[in-house]
Amino acid sequence: MLSRRKSTWRLRALLLLAGLAAAWLAAALGRSAELASARPSIVVIQTDDQTVRMLHSSFVGPNGRKHRTMPNTIGLIADRGVEFTNYYSSIPVCSPSRSALLSGQYGHTSGLIRNVGVLGGARGLSTSPVWGRNLAVALKRAGYYTAHFGRLVNGYGNGEGYSDPKVPPGWSNWATDWTPGIARRFYGYKLNVNGRIVGPIGKLRYQARRNKDPRSCPDGGLACSYHTDQITTRALRVIRHAPRRPLYIQIDYEAPHGVADGNGTSEPASRHIGSAVRTPVPKPPGFNEFDISDKPKALRAGSRKLTRAEITQLRERWQNELESLRAVDESVGRVIRTLRRTGRLRNTYVFFVADNGAFFGEHRYSRSKFLAYEPSANVPMMVRGPGVKRDRRSGAIVSNVDLAPTIADLANVRLMIPPDGRSMKRLFRYPRRIGRRAVILESYRLPSRALYSHLEDEGIPVPDDLGASASATVPAVNYTAIRAGRYKYIEYERGGRELYDLKLDPGEVSNRIHWRAYRRVARRFERQIKWRRFCSGATCRKGTGRLPLPKLGRR
Template sequence: MASRSRLAVSLAAALLLSACTPNGTPAAPAGSPPVGGGDARPNVVFVLTDDLSVNLVRYMPHVRALQSRGVTFTNYTVTDSLCCPSRASLLTGKVPHRTGVFTNGGIDGGFVMFHRRGHESRTFATDLQGAGYRTALFGKYLNRYQPENTIGGGRPYVPPGWSGWYVGGDAYGQYGYELNENHVVRHYGHEPDDYLTDVISAKASAFIEESAASRTPFLVELATFAPHSPYTPAPRDADAFPGLTAPRGPAFDALPAGAPKWLAGRPPLTEDERAQIDVVFRKRVQAVQAVDRMLGSLQATLARAGVDRNTVVVFSSDNGFHTGEYRLNPGKQTAFDTDVRVPLVVAGPGVDAGRTVSAPAQNVDLRPTFADLAGVPVPADVDGRSLTPLFAGPPPADWRTAALIEHHGPDFDPSDPDRPRPGSGNPPTYAALRTAAYTYVEYVDGSREFYNRRQDPHQLRNIVEQLPAARRAALHRALKRLTTCRAASCRSADRVTG
C-alpha cells in the first residue's frame, strides 16, 4: 500500500506540474482530468519482444531514448530463457514450479498446460480488466496457441481478461500467417503491408486512440515475434547494416574454465559457424528496426491522443540469446547472462528520468507492478514484487537479493521452434540462483557452477570447487528454498545472504 501511495503522489505531481508533454505539446490545465480517463490511473503500454538480447539495444534509437526518459533495470532476469515458461511467469507473476510451465509443449509446458491449469483466469489482464481498464494483446501469446483453436467452443478462442485480441500462432516468418481478431480468424499474405510487426503496430495505435476517445484507461501489450528466427526484417531493412558482425567479446568462442558436463569439450567455432553467426546477428539487428519504429509510432500515437503524459511505457523481452559466446551457435536456454538477463526499461509519470536500477528484478514482478499502477490490490498468491517503489527511489530494505531461474531440458521436441540446433546449447534440467554479484547453478546430472560476476563479468571461470564446503552447502539450501517456495515464502526466500 505504501508503494501505491508514493506512486500516486508522484503521478499527481507529474500531472499538475508539467507545462508541456515530453513531445513538446501543451499539457492540459493543472487540475484537469487526464484525457485518457476520468481518474489519474496511468495507462500501460507494454512492448514484449521475442529473443531480444541486451546487445541489440544499441541499434534501437527509440529504446535508447526511452532509457533517457525513464529507468533501466540492469539486473532484470527471466525465470527461464525459453519463450513459454517466461511468458507464463510474466502473465501470472509466478515462477515455473508454480505455473507448471517449464517448456514450450508436451506434459510440462506450452499453451495447453497453461490453459489446463486454469492460469488464464488470473493474469495481469484479468486484474486490470476487472479494475475497469480496456486491455488488448497484439502479436504472440503462448507457444502452441493457434488462432483457429476453439477449445471446445463454437468460436476461435480468446482467453479471459482481454477486451481486444489480435493474436497469431506460428507467425515467426512475419508473412503468411493468421490472426485471431476477437474470435474471427483473418489470413495475412506476403505483401509488404502484411509484415506482422507493422500490422500489430497499426492495430495497437487504433486501439489506443479508441480508448483515449472513450476516456477509459487501457493496458496494451504488443508481443512481437521479432527478432525470433528466422529473423525476418521488414523489406525496408533487408539491406541495412552491411558488413555488421556479431560482437567479439571475451566470451566469444571461449570455453569457461570448469565448464559443466553439457558444455565441456565443445570445440572452437569453425570458420563457417563464425560466418553464419555474423549473418544471424546482422539479421537480428535488421529485424529489430521495425520493432524500434513501432515503439516510436506508439509514442507518437499517445501524444496525438493526448495521453502520453499519463501512460507508462514498458519495454522488455521474454529471454535473451547467445551468438557465439561460450563456443555456442545461436540459441538460448542456458543460465548464462546472455540468455537470462534481458532489457527492462520503464518510462512515464512517476518514473525518474535517465536512471539505472541495479537491484535484482524479474519477469514475475510485472503482474504486481501493473496491478500497483492501476490501484489494484496485488494478488496475494504471486511470487513477484511490485517494481513501483524502484521507479523513483531506492529499493525497500527487504527487497530481494536473488532471482530464481528454472529450466527443463534437454529439448528434443522436433515441433518446437526453439529446439536447439546442433552446437547451439541444449542443457539438461537445472535451477539457478542469480544475485547482483554471482550466479550459482545446479544441474540434474550433478554439475555445479558458480561465477563471481563482479570479478568475472563474462562468466569464464567456474569456481564452485574453490568455494568452502560450508558456502556450497548454504548455496544449495538457498536454491532449494527458492525451488520449493510459494507466494509469500518466495518473497522471503529471495533474500539470500552472502
C-alpha cells in the same frame, strides 16, 4: 426603506457569488481529485529472443556509417525513465517466460514450464488456472480496456496446441498470431482478430523475393503487411479510438526471433534488408570459449569450438536480427507519439522487455537460449511513466515474475492468483536502492506431479518425463540457479555446480565453485537453494541477508 432593500439585494448578491465560487471550487477540487486518482494506462512492449547487447548495439550499413539500432527505444523510454540492467527471465524460453509475465509466478509454481504440450505453450496455458485468472483478467474486471497484439505463446492456432478462436478471458480487443505448427512468419501469416481468422497477410517469403512494402510504411496503415508494422497499426487504432478509460495494451513482436519454417534467421522489413550488411558479430568474453574444463560434465559433453563457417553464419544472423529490430524501434516511436497526441502519455507507463535472450557464440553456443548464462537469461527491461525517475539505470535484481505484481500495484488492482514476484514500483522512484533480493532461474524442473492433478482428473495424460527438452544447440539439462548480489549459483540435476562472480567475470568464463576464496559463498548458496527451488508466494521474496565477500588472493 430603499436603503434597506439595497442592503438586502447586496447581501443576496454576495451570497450568490459566494455560492457560485464555492461550487466552482468544489468542482475544481473534484476534478483534481478525479485526475489524481485516475488509474494509469499501461503499455507493455515485448520482443522475442532479444539480448541486452542488441538493445545497445549499432549497425554498419553499406556506406560504412555506424547507426544505433534502437534510438527511439533508448531515447523515448530508457532516457525518459529507468533501465534495469539486472532483469532476468525466470525460465529463458519463450512460452514459460510469457506465461510468467501474465501470472507473476515461477514455472515451478504455475506448472507452465515447457514451450508446447500440456506442460506449457498454448495447450498448457489454456488448461491452467492462469488462463482465467491472469493479470489481464484482473485488469479488465477493474475497468481497464485490455488489448493484445502479436505473439501469445507457442502452439496458439495449432491443432496440437490450442485452436479455439474464441477470445481468451481478460481481453477486450484481440489481434493475436494464429500460426500452424511452430512456424513464425513475418509475411504470409494469419491473425485471430477478435475471434475471426484473418489472412494470410502479405506474401510468404515476401522479402526473399525483394518485393517492396508500400513506400508509406510503416505509417501506411494495414496496407503495411510486415508483421511488426501490422500489429503496431492495430495497437495505435486502439490507443486512438478506445473508450476514455485506462488501457492495458500488450504488444508482442516476433522480432528478432528467427523464422521457424525458413532458414532460421529473422526476416527484416523489406525497407531494412541489407542495412546492417557490414556489421560484425560481437565477440565478448566467453565467445567461442577456449577452455571449458571447469564447466559441468553435462555441458562439456559433445561441446566443440565453433568453426569459421559457423561464425560466418552467426554474423549473418546477427545482421538479420538487428535489421528486424529496426522496425520494432520505429514502432516504439509510433506508440509514444500516438500516446502523446491523444493526451494519454502523461498518465501512461510504457514497459519495454524481452521474453528471453539468445546465444551468439558465447560458451560455444551458436544459437538458442534456455541455460542460466547471461546472454540467455539477462534481458532488456526499461520503463517510463508518472513518478519514474528520468535517465537512470538500476542495478536492482528483478525478474519477469515481478511484472504482474508491479502492473497490478500501479493500477491499484489485486491479482487473482498469489504471485511469487514483487512490485518494482518503489524502484521506479528510488532506482539506486539495490537491496538483497534473490531471483530464481530454472529449466523444466518440477516439485511434483500434483501440479497437474487437474489435467489427470480430466483424462489428459501427463508425460512421465518431466525433464528438460532444450531447443536448438544447447544441452537439455535440468537446473536451478540463484542470482543474488554479485553472484550467480547454478545446480544441475545430473550433477555439477557453477558459481560466477559477475562483478569480476561478467562473461562467466571462470567457474569459482571450487575456489577456496569462494568457499563461504558457495556454502551459503547451497543452503539457500534447498528451499528456494520450491518456494511459492512470500517465501520466494525473502532476501538473502548479507552475502559473504570472496577472500581474494586465495585460489
